Amino acid sequence: MKQDTHIEKSVLDMGEMASGAKLTVPVYFIKGQGKGPNVYIQANMHGAEVQGNAVIYQLLEQLKQLTLLGDITLVPYANPVGANHKNGEYTLGRFDPITGVNWNRMYHFDQESIDHYVEQVDGLSQAQIDEGFQQLLLRNVEQKLDHNQYGLTTGQRIAYQLQKMAHQADLVLDLHTGPISSKHLYCPEYAQNSAKYFDIEHTVLIPNSFDGAMDEATFCPWWTLAKSLNAKGIDYTLERESFTVELGSQELIDLDVAHQDALSILSYLQYKKVIQTTEFTPKKITRYGCMLSDYKAFYSPMGGMVDYLADFGEVLKAGQPLARILRMDNYGDGDALHYISLDHDVIPILHFASASVNQGTELYKVFSKFFQIT
Amino acid sequence: MKQDTHIEKSVLDMGEMASGAKLTVPVYFIKGQGKGPNVYIQANMHGAEVQGNAVIYQLLEQLKQLTLLGDITLVPYANPVGANHKNGEYTLGRFDPITGVNWNRMYHFDQESIDHYVEQVDGLSQAQIDEGFQQLLLRNVEQKLDHNQYGLTTGQRIAYQLQKMAHQADLVLDLHTGPISSKHLYCPEYAQNSAKYFDIEHTVLIPNSFDGAMDEATFCPWWTLAKSLNAKGIDYTLERESFTVELGSQELIDLDVAHQDALSILSYLQYKKVIQTTEFTPKKITRYGCMLSDYKAFYSPMGGMVDYLADFGEVLKAGQPLARILRMDNYGDGDALHYISLDHDVIPILHFASASVNQGTELYKVFSKFFQIT
Amino acid sequence: MKQDTHIEKSVLDMGEMASGAKLTVPVYFIKGQGKGPNVYIQANMHGAEVQGNAVIYQLLEQLKQLTLLGDITLVPYANPVGANHKNGEYTLGRFDPITGVNWNRMYHFDQESIDHYVEQVDGLSQAQIDEGFQQLLLRNVEQKLDHNQYGLTTGQRIAYQLQKMAHQADLVLDLHTGPISSKHLYCPEYAQNSAKYFDIEHTVLIPNSFDGAMDEATFCPWWTLAKSLNAKGIDYTLERESFTVELGSQELIDLDVAHQDALSILSYLQYKKVIQTTEFTPKKITRYGCMLSDYKAFYSPMGGMVDYLADFGEVLKAGQPLARILRMDNYGDGDALHYISLDHDVIPILHFASASVNQGTELYKVFSKFFQIT
Amino acid sequence: MKQDTHIEKSVLDMGEMASGAKLTVPVYFIKGQGKGPNVYIQANMHGAEVQGNAVIYQLLEQLKQLTLLGDITLVPYANPVGANHKNGEYTLGRFDPITGVNWNRMYHFDQESIDHYVEQVDGLSQAQIDEGFQQLLLRNVEQKLDHNQYGLTTGQRIAYQLQKMAHQADLVLDLHTGPISSKHLYCPEYAQNSAKYFDIEHTVLIPNSFDGAMDEATFCPWWTLAKSLNAKGIDYTLERESFTVELGSQELIDLDVAHQDALSILSYLQYKKVIQTTEFTPKKITRYGCMLSDYKAFYSPMGGMVDYLADFGEVLKAGQPLARILRMDNYGDGDALHYISLDHDVIPILHFASASVNQGTELYKVFSKFFQIT
Structure with missing residues (x-):
C-alpha cells in the first residue's frame, strides 16, 4: 500500500470586498511521477453548486492512498465571491449579482492566435506542437491578467486565474450541479468514449463552439488546433479532454454521495492512467447521449x-x-x-x-x- | 351524496406595484347551515411557503361534496407581494424585502381595549359577550385599516385585511411551511386536545403572548378575555381556536401530499362539527408536544x-x-x-x-x- | 392652435407572475397625417431606469397640442417585470433576476434572412424594397413569438412584443438612463448628423454590429440591407434611425427635467418632419462624439x-x-x-x-x- | 503643537462566511491622559451607511494632532457582514438578509439586572456606583457572548462584541445615515443641551425605551439607573450620553463632507472635555427638535x-x-x-x-x- 503522498496546499487571492476583506481559494497539488497526464479539477464556480467541494474532499482522501503517475491540482471554492453571496436563505451564485454575467462564461479563447500558431508548426513533432501550444495558451491568459490600466471585471480576474492552472493540465474536470437535477456530464463530441468511465447515465455531447465556459476554454483550443492541423494534412492526435461534471442538485452537501462521485472520477483517472491502480471499475449502467x-x-x-x-x-x-x-x-x-x-x-x-x-x-x-x- | 355546494368567489385588492399593477387575492366562501362554528383558512402569507395553496385546492375539491354546518372562508395566495417576490431562482418571502419585517408579525392586538371591554360585560350571557367582543375586534381592525393620513405599511395593509376576515371565524388555520422541514403544528396551550385530530406528529404549544402572528392575533384576544372573566369570577368557556399548520418544506407544490393534508384538516373540522360527516379519522400516530x-x-x-x-x-x-x-x-x-x-x-x-x-x-x-x- | 389630438390607448400583456397576476404595458398611439416618418418611443426596459416614463408623460402633454405628420407610438413601463422587481430599497432591473440576462440583449436579428432578401430585390424601387423588408422583419419577429412548444423566456416574450411595434416605425427612441450619469446618446455611426438635434452633449457612435439591444435590432437590419444593396451597385438611401437616449441617473423621477428632455426629443422629431412646427430649437452646446x-x-x-x-x-x-x-x-x-x-x-x-x-x-x-x- | 499621538490598531473577528472567509473589523484606540471621559465611536453598522467610515478617517487625522484627556476608541466597518452584502449594484445593509432582523436592533438590555443592582448600592459613592454598574453591564454582555451550546445569531455576535467596547466608554457615537437624507441627530431627552454642540440642525429626542439600538443599549441602562436611584432618594447625576449621528445619505463617500462632520464631532468632544483644545466652535445655526x-x-x-x-x-x-x-x-x-x-x-x-x-x-x-x- 502506498503511503505518505504529499499534498501541497497554497492559497490564491481571488477578490476583495468593500470592507477590504480578501477572498482566497485553497489550491491542493499532488505531484505525480511524471509518467501520466496532468489533471486539473475545480469545484463551486457557481456559488450554489457546492457538492463539488465535498467530492474534492473525498478525492483527496482517496488520492493520498494512491500512486499518481501524473500531477493533480484540485481547487475547491473556486469562486468565493459567488459562494459567499447569500441572498435570503439561498446562494445567488450563477452570475455576478452586480452585472448578471454568468461566472462560467468569462473564460478566454482567442481564435486568431490559434490560426497564427498553426502557420508556424511545420516540421515539429506532436510533443513540440503541444508544448508550444500550451505555452501560447498560458501566455494569452497571463497577458489578459497582466491587464491594462482599465482593469478586469471581478469575474475575469477569477476566471483567468483558474484558467491559468487549467491550461497546465491535460485533463480538466469542472464540478457543477444543476438546480434540482440528476447527474449528467458535458463531454466534447470527440471524447464520447471517455463518458463510459464515469458513473453517470446521461451525457450531453458538445461541439467545438466556444461560449465562455471552462470546459470549452480548455478543449476548444486543442480541438481547433487538431482540426486545423488535420486540414493541413499534418498528423495530430487530440488527447486533451475537458468535462463539466454535473453532480446533482445545488444547495446540498452530502459526503456519502460525494464518496460515490469520487469513485466515479477515479475510475476515469485510472482509465486515463493518471493513477496507478486497477481497483476502480465504472458501474454497469445504461448510458444515454444527446447532442447539445x-x-x-x-x-x-x-x-x-x-x-x-x-x-x-x-x-x-x-x-x-x-x-x-x-x-x-x-x-x-x-x-x-x-x-x-x-x-x-x-x-x-x-x-x-x-x-x-x-x-x-x-x-x-x-x-x-x-x-x-x- | 351531497351535491351542488356553492363556492362563492370574490377578489380582494392587496397591493399596487411601481408600474401600477394591482395584486389581488381570491377569496372562496362556502355558506354553511348556521349550525356549526365558522372557519377561516389562509395560505402563503410567506412567499415561499406555497404548499398551502395546494391544500386549499384539495380542501375545495372535498368540501364541494360535503355538507357544511358552519361557514368556511379559504384564502390562497394571502400575500401576493411576498409570493411574487422572486430573488434569483427562489422566492424571498419571509419578510418584506424593503423593510425586513416578517409578514407574519404585523397583525393587530390591543390589550387595552380588551381590558376596557371586560369592564362592561357584567350580566351578559356568553353569547352576548362573544358577539360584542367579536364586533370590538372587527372595529379595532377596521379602525387601523381606515387609516390616518400617514398611511399604512405594505404589510399592515395585507395583514389587517386578512385579520378582518379571520375575526369573523371561530376557528382559524394559517397554512405555512418550514424551510426544509417535517410537518408540525403551532397550537395554543389550551387547545392541546385538538392537536390529536390532525395527522401531524409534532406540536409546539404556545402561550398567551402576542408576537404579531395571525394565530396569536386571533386566539390571544379570546384567551385574554377568558382569563380576565374567569379572574373576575365570571363563567366563560374559551371555544375559539387558531393554529399555524406547518405543512413541510417551502418552495414545493405536491398535490398528492396536499390531498393527505386536506384529509387531516377535514378530520379536525369534523371533530369541531363544521362538516356533517363521520368519514374522516385521524391517523394512529404517536404525537409529541413541546412548549414554545x-x-x-x-x-x-x-x-x-x-x-x-x-x-x-x-x-x-x-x-x-x-x-x-x-x-x-x-x-x-x-x-x-x-x-x-x-x-x-x-x-x-x-x-x-x-x-x-x-x-x-x-x-x-x-x-x-x-x-x-x- | 391645434386641438383635439386623439391619443389612443391600448394595453399589452407582458407577463404573468407566480400568483397569476398579469403584468401589462400601456401603449399610446397618435395617428399622424401619413406625410412623415413613423416613430416608436419606449421607456423603462431596465427596471431602475424610470425617468423615460416621465419624459413620455411630458411628450404626450406636448404632442396633444401639435400637428403630427407621422404616427407616434409611445410605450412607458415597457418591461413591467423589471420595473416591479424591488430588491431591498432599490430596483434590480438591468437583467432578469432569475437568469442574469440583460433585458436589453434579447431582441431578434437574423443575418441570414437579410442576405436572402437582398437576392430578391432586383428591379424594385426603394419604396418597394422598404415595404418588403419591413414585412420580412415583422414576419421574423412574429415567427419567434408564435413559438414552438418549448416556449419563450420571460425576456424574449417582452422583447419580441416591443420589437414588433418598433419595426413598424421609421425612427426608434429607446429611453434609458445610466447608474449615476450625465445625459448621453447612443447613435449609429451613419446618423451622426441627427445627434445635433438632441440637447445632449455626449454621443457614442455605434457600428453595424448586433449585440441584442433594441436600437441595434432596429437599425442593424436596415444598415446591413443598405450596405448589401450598395455593394451590389443598387442605389439605396438609408433613412431609418434608432437611438438609445440615456437621460441621466437611474432610480429618479423628475418631471421638470423630463420636460426639458421632451423638448430635446421634439427638436429631433421636428427636424425629421414628424411634427409640423418650427418652435423647437436644439440648444447651442458643444457636442462631443466617441466611437463605441x-x-x-x-x-x-x-x-x-x-x-x-x-x-x-x-x-x-x-x-x-x-x-x-x-x-x-x-x-x-x-x-x-x-x-x-x-x-x-x-x-x-x-x-x-x-x-x-x-x-x-x-x-x-x-x-x-x-x-x-x- | 501636539505630536506623536499613538494610534493603536487591533482587529476583531466578526464573522465567517460559507467559504470559511473571516470578516474582521479594525479597532483604533488612542489612550488619553485619564482626565476626561472615554469615548466610543463606531460606523457602518448598516451596510449601505458608509459615510461614517470617512468621518472616522477624518477624526483620526485630526485626533493625531490633538491632546486627549480621555481615551477614544473608533471602529469603522463595524458590521462587515452588512457592508459586504452587495445586492445588485447597491448594498443591502439595514437587516440580516437571511432573517430580516435589523442589525441595529440586536443589542442587549436587561431590566431585571438593573433593578437588582439598584437594591445593592446603598451607601456607595457615585463613582463606586458607576464602577460597579459598568462592570455589571460588561459581565451581562460577556455572559451573552460566552454563549450556551445553542449559539448566537450572526447579528448578536457582532452586536455584543461592539457593545462590550461601548460599555467601556462614557460617551457613545453611532454613525449612521438615512436613505436620501439631511443630517440629523438622535439624542436622549435628557441630553438635549449637548445637541447644540453638533453642526446638525435637526434632533430627534428619544425617551427611555429600549428598542434594541446601540444608543439605547448604552444610555437606557444609565438613565434607568439614575431614575431608580433618584426615586429611592439617592442623589445621582446622569453623565453618560449616547447619540446616533445621521450623516446624510447612504451609498455615498465624500471625504470633504466627512471633514466637516469630524469638526462637528470634535466640537462636541471639546465641550465634553475629551480633547484639550478650544479650537472647535459649533456653527451658528437654528436647531430644531422633535419628540420621537x-x-x-x-x-x-x-x-x-x-x-x-x-x-x-x-x-x-x-x-x-x-x-x-x-x-x-x-x-x-x-x-x-x-x-x-x-x-x-x-x-x-x-x-x-x-x-x-x-x-x-x-x-x-x-x-x-x-x-x-x-
Missing part, C-alpha cells in the same frame, strides 16, 4: 405554482405530463390545474429550483433526441 | 458547508451528530470536517434551506424537551 | 469605498484623479486612501451607483478618445 | 413612481406637496399625476432611496411637531 442542440429547455407558458411530475433520467412518453401548474386564481371560474406535456418522447434531466414561476421561467431541461452510448 | 420556550434554534458556530445528518421527527440522542460542516479551507492544515451535537436528547423538526451558511445562521430547530400528547 | 470601441469602462483595482471625484462631461486631464478609494482597514499600517487616474485625457460620462465596490466593479465609463461633432 | 413620537413616517397610498418635491430641513406648509406620484398606466383615462400633502406643517428630514415604490412604502420621514432647541 437537442438538449432543450422548456419555458413555462404561464405564471403559477408547479408540481413537477416527470422523473429524471427515465423516458417520458409523448403526451405524458412533465408538470402540472396550479393557478388557484382560476379556481371556480377557469382551470385551476394545467398539465404540461410534449409531443415527443424526452428524458427529463433537471427542473427549476422552486415551485413558483413566472411566465417564461425555464421549467425543465430534457434530452429531446437521445441515443445509447456503447 | 423549549423549541430551540441552533445557530452555526462557524461558516461552512453543511451536510445535515439528523433525521426529522426522530429522537436524536445526546452526542449524536446533528450535522457535519465541511471546511475545505482547513484541509491539510486543520479540521476539514466538524461534527455538531448537543448534550441532551432532542427531536429535530426542521433545518436551514441551504448547505452554505455563515457563522450564526440558524441550522436546525429542535424540540429540546418533549412529551407525548395523549 | 473608445467608450471605456474602468474596473476597480481593489475593493473599497469610493469617493467619486471626476465631474461628468468635462475633460479630465491625464494624471488627474477619477476617484479616491477609502480603505480604513489599512489606516495606520498601509495606505488608507488610494487615488485612481489614467495616463491620458478622458471625459467621464457615468459612474457606479454605490460607494461600496468589490475589486473588479465597473467604477466609471469614459470617452477615452473624443472629438467634436460639428 | 412626533417623528412620523408617511407611507405611499399607491404604487407608482415618485418625484420627491419637498426640500429637507425646511418647513413644508400644510397642503404643500411632499411629492407627486406618476402613474402612466392611468394616462388618458385617469389621473397620471397624484400630489401628496399633509394637513399640518412638517419638516421633511429624509425620503425613500428610489423613485419606484409599492403601495405602503415609506416615502418620507418628517418632524410633525417641532420646536427650536435653544
Whole structure:
C-alpha cells in the first residue's frame, strides 16, 4: 500500500470586498511521477453548486492512498465571491449579482492566435506542437491578467486565474450541479468514449463552439488546433479532454454521495492512467447521449405554482405530463390545474429550483433526441 | 351524496406595484347551515411557503361534496407581494424585502381595549359577550385599516385585511411551511386536545403572548378575555381556536401530499362539527408536544458547508451528530470536517434551506424537551 | 392652435407572475397625417431606469397640442417585470433576476434572412424594397413569438412584443438612463448628423454590429440591407434611425427635467418632419462624439469605498484623479486612501451607483478618445 | 503643537462566511491622559451607511494632532457582514438578509439586572456606583457572548462584541445615515443641551425605551439607573450620553463632507472635555427638535413612481406637496399625476432611496411637531 503522498496546499487571492476583506481559494497539488497526464479539477464556480467541494474532499482522501503517475491540482471554492453571496436563505451564485454575467462564461479563447500558431508548426513533432501550444495558451491568459490600466471585471480576474492552472493540465474536470437535477456530464463530441468511465447515465455531447465556459476554454483550443492541423494534412492526435461534471442538485452537501462521485472520477483517472491502480471499475449502467442542440429547455407558458411530475433520467412518453401548474386564481371560474406535456418522447434531466414561476421561467431541461452510448 | 355546494368567489385588492399593477387575492366562501362554528383558512402569507395553496385546492375539491354546518372562508395566495417576490431562482418571502419585517408579525392586538371591554360585560350571557367582543375586534381592525393620513405599511395593509376576515371565524388555520422541514403544528396551550385530530406528529404549544402572528392575533384576544372573566369570577368557556399548520418544506407544490393534508384538516373540522360527516379519522400516530420556550434554534458556530445528518421527527440522542460542516479551507492544515451535537436528547423538526451558511445562521430547530400528547 | 389630438390607448400583456397576476404595458398611439416618418418611443426596459416614463408623460402633454405628420407610438413601463422587481430599497432591473440576462440583449436579428432578401430585390424601387423588408422583419419577429412548444423566456416574450411595434416605425427612441450619469446618446455611426438635434452633449457612435439591444435590432437590419444593396451597385438611401437616449441617473423621477428632455426629443422629431412646427430649437452646446470601441469602462483595482471625484462631461486631464478609494482597514499600517487616474485625457460620462465596490466593479465609463461633432 | 499621538490598531473577528472567509473589523484606540471621559465611536453598522467610515478617517487625522484627556476608541466597518452584502449594484445593509432582523436592533438590555443592582448600592459613592454598574453591564454582555451550546445569531455576535467596547466608554457615537437624507441627530431627552454642540440642525429626542439600538443599549441602562436611584432618594447625576449621528445619505463617500462632520464631532468632544483644545466652535445655526413620537413616517397610498418635491430641513406648509406620484398606466383615462400633502406643517428630514415604490412604502420621514432647541 502506498503511503505518505504529499499534498501541497497554497492559497490564491481571488477578490476583495468593500470592507477590504480578501477572498482566497485553497489550491491542493499532488505531484505525480511524471509518467501520466496532468489533471486539473475545480469545484463551486457557481456559488450554489457546492457538492463539488465535498467530492474534492473525498478525492483527496482517496488520492493520498494512491500512486499518481501524473500531477493533480484540485481547487475547491473556486469562486468565493459567488459562494459567499447569500441572498435570503439561498446562494445567488450563477452570475455576478452586480452585472448578471454568468461566472462560467468569462473564460478566454482567442481564435486568431490559434490560426497564427498553426502557420508556424511545420516540421515539429506532436510533443513540440503541444508544448508550444500550451505555452501560447498560458501566455494569452497571463497577458489578459497582466491587464491594462482599465482593469478586469471581478469575474475575469477569477476566471483567468483558474484558467491559468487549467491550461497546465491535460485533463480538466469542472464540478457543477444543476438546480434540482440528476447527474449528467458535458463531454466534447470527440471524447464520447471517455463518458463510459464515469458513473453517470446521461451525457450531453458538445461541439467545438466556444461560449465562455471552462470546459470549452480548455478543449476548444486543442480541438481547433487538431482540426486545423488535420486540414493541413499534418498528423495530430487530440488527447486533451475537458468535462463539466454535473453532480446533482445545488444547495446540498452530502459526503456519502460525494464518496460515490469520487469513485466515479477515479475510475476515469485510472482509465486515463493518471493513477496507478486497477481497483476502480465504472458501474454497469445504461448510458444515454444527446447532442447539445437537442438538449432543450422548456419555458413555462404561464405564471403559477408547479408540481413537477416527470422523473429524471427515465423516458417520458409523448403526451405524458412533465408538470402540472396550479393557478388557484382560476379556481371556480377557469382551470385551476394545467398539465404540461410534449409531443415527443424526452428524458427529463433537471427542473427549476422552486415551485413558483413566472411566465417564461425555464421549467425543465430534457434530452429531446437521445441515443445509447456503447 | 351531497351535491351542488356553492363556492362563492370574490377578489380582494392587496397591493399596487411601481408600474401600477394591482395584486389581488381570491377569496372562496362556502355558506354553511348556521349550525356549526365558522372557519377561516389562509395560505402563503410567506412567499415561499406555497404548499398551502395546494391544500386549499384539495380542501375545495372535498368540501364541494360535503355538507357544511358552519361557514368556511379559504384564502390562497394571502400575500401576493411576498409570493411574487422572486430573488434569483427562489422566492424571498419571509419578510418584506424593503423593510425586513416578517409578514407574519404585523397583525393587530390591543390589550387595552380588551381590558376596557371586560369592564362592561357584567350580566351578559356568553353569547352576548362573544358577539360584542367579536364586533370590538372587527372595529379595532377596521379602525387601523381606515387609516390616518400617514398611511399604512405594505404589510399592515395585507395583514389587517386578512385579520378582518379571520375575526369573523371561530376557528382559524394559517397554512405555512418550514424551510426544509417535517410537518408540525403551532397550537395554543389550551387547545392541546385538538392537536390529536390532525395527522401531524409534532406540536409546539404556545402561550398567551402576542408576537404579531395571525394565530396569536386571533386566539390571544379570546384567551385574554377568558382569563380576565374567569379572574373576575365570571363563567366563560374559551371555544375559539387558531393554529399555524406547518405543512413541510417551502418552495414545493405536491398535490398528492396536499390531498393527505386536506384529509387531516377535514378530520379536525369534523371533530369541531363544521362538516356533517363521520368519514374522516385521524391517523394512529404517536404525537409529541413541546412548549414554545423549549423549541430551540441552533445557530452555526462557524461558516461552512453543511451536510445535515439528523433525521426529522426522530429522537436524536445526546452526542449524536446533528450535522457535519465541511471546511475545505482547513484541509491539510486543520479540521476539514466538524461534527455538531448537543448534550441532551432532542427531536429535530426542521433545518436551514441551504448547505452554505455563515457563522450564526440558524441550522436546525429542535424540540429540546418533549412529551407525548395523549 | 391645434386641438383635439386623439391619443389612443391600448394595453399589452407582458407577463404573468407566480400568483397569476398579469403584468401589462400601456401603449399610446397618435395617428399622424401619413406625410412623415413613423416613430416608436419606449421607456423603462431596465427596471431602475424610470425617468423615460416621465419624459413620455411630458411628450404626450406636448404632442396633444401639435400637428403630427407621422404616427407616434409611445410605450412607458415597457418591461413591467423589471420595473416591479424591488430588491431591498432599490430596483434590480438591468437583467432578469432569475437568469442574469440583460433585458436589453434579447431582441431578434437574423443575418441570414437579410442576405436572402437582398437576392430578391432586383428591379424594385426603394419604396418597394422598404415595404418588403419591413414585412420580412415583422414576419421574423412574429415567427419567434408564435413559438414552438418549448416556449419563450420571460425576456424574449417582452422583447419580441416591443420589437414588433418598433419595426413598424421609421425612427426608434429607446429611453434609458445610466447608474449615476450625465445625459448621453447612443447613435449609429451613419446618423451622426441627427445627434445635433438632441440637447445632449455626449454621443457614442455605434457600428453595424448586433449585440441584442433594441436600437441595434432596429437599425442593424436596415444598415446591413443598405450596405448589401450598395455593394451590389443598387442605389439605396438609408433613412431609418434608432437611438438609445440615456437621460441621466437611474432610480429618479423628475418631471421638470423630463420636460426639458421632451423638448430635446421634439427638436429631433421636428427636424425629421414628424411634427409640423418650427418652435423647437436644439440648444447651442458643444457636442462631443466617441466611437463605441473608445467608450471605456474602468474596473476597480481593489475593493473599497469610493469617493467619486471626476465631474461628468468635462475633460479630465491625464494624471488627474477619477476617484479616491477609502480603505480604513489599512489606516495606520498601509495606505488608507488610494487615488485612481489614467495616463491620458478622458471625459467621464457615468459612474457606479454605490460607494461600496468589490475589486473588479465597473467604477466609471469614459470617452477615452473624443472629438467634436460639428 | 501636539505630536506623536499613538494610534493603536487591533482587529476583531466578526464573522465567517460559507467559504470559511473571516470578516474582521479594525479597532483604533488612542489612550488619553485619564482626565476626561472615554469615548466610543463606531460606523457602518448598516451596510449601505458608509459615510461614517470617512468621518472616522477624518477624526483620526485630526485626533493625531490633538491632546486627549480621555481615551477614544473608533471602529469603522463595524458590521462587515452588512457592508459586504452587495445586492445588485447597491448594498443591502439595514437587516440580516437571511432573517430580516435589523442589525441595529440586536443589542442587549436587561431590566431585571438593573433593578437588582439598584437594591445593592446603598451607601456607595457615585463613582463606586458607576464602577460597579459598568462592570455589571460588561459581565451581562460577556455572559451573552460566552454563549450556551445553542449559539448566537450572526447579528448578536457582532452586536455584543461592539457593545462590550461601548460599555467601556462614557460617551457613545453611532454613525449612521438615512436613505436620501439631511443630517440629523438622535439624542436622549435628557441630553438635549449637548445637541447644540453638533453642526446638525435637526434632533430627534428619544425617551427611555429600549428598542434594541446601540444608543439605547448604552444610555437606557444609565438613565434607568439614575431614575431608580433618584426615586429611592439617592442623589445621582446622569453623565453618560449616547447619540446616533445621521450623516446624510447612504451609498455615498465624500471625504470633504466627512471633514466637516469630524469638526462637528470634535466640537462636541471639546465641550465634553475629551480633547484639550478650544479650537472647535459649533456653527451658528437654528436647531430644531422633535419628540420621537412626533417623528412620523408617511407611507405611499399607491404604487407608482415618485418625484420627491419637498426640500429637507425646511418647513413644508400644510397642503404643500411632499411629492407627486406618476402613474402612466392611468394616462388618458385617469389621473397620471397624484400630489401628496399633509394637513399640518412638517419638516421633511429624509425620503425613500428610489423613485419606484409599492403601495405602503415609506416615502418620507418628517418632524410633525417641532420646536427650536435653544
